[in-house]
Structures are given as C-alpha cells and as structure tokens.
Amino acid sequence: MWKAVTQAKEEIRATLEQTGGNKRRAAELLGISRAQLYRI
Known part of the structure; x- marks a missing residue:
C-alpha cells in the first residue's frame, strides 16, 4: 500500500x-478533483 x-x-509532484504549480x-490532468489532490 505504501x-x-x-x-x-510522485505522479502528483511531477x-x-x-x-x-497550477x-x-x-x-x-490527473483526472481527480482538487480536493482529492489536497488529500493525497
């Protein structure tokens, strides 16, 4: 899992x-919501 x-x-960082930084x-581009982006 880790x-x-x-x-x-790493994918988000890239x-x-x-x-x-947008x-x-x-x-x-990742196909997720901004909220999900912040949670990860």
Missing part, C-alpha cells in the same frame, strides 16, 4: 511541476 501512495505522490490544471 508503495502505491508513494507512486501517487504533474504539478509540469503545470508550473493545482487546478494538475488535478484536471
């Missing part, structure tokens, strides 16, 4: 970097 969480966080756009 490995999956770590992978998810997507945030790709979007210049959380709305990152959540959109």
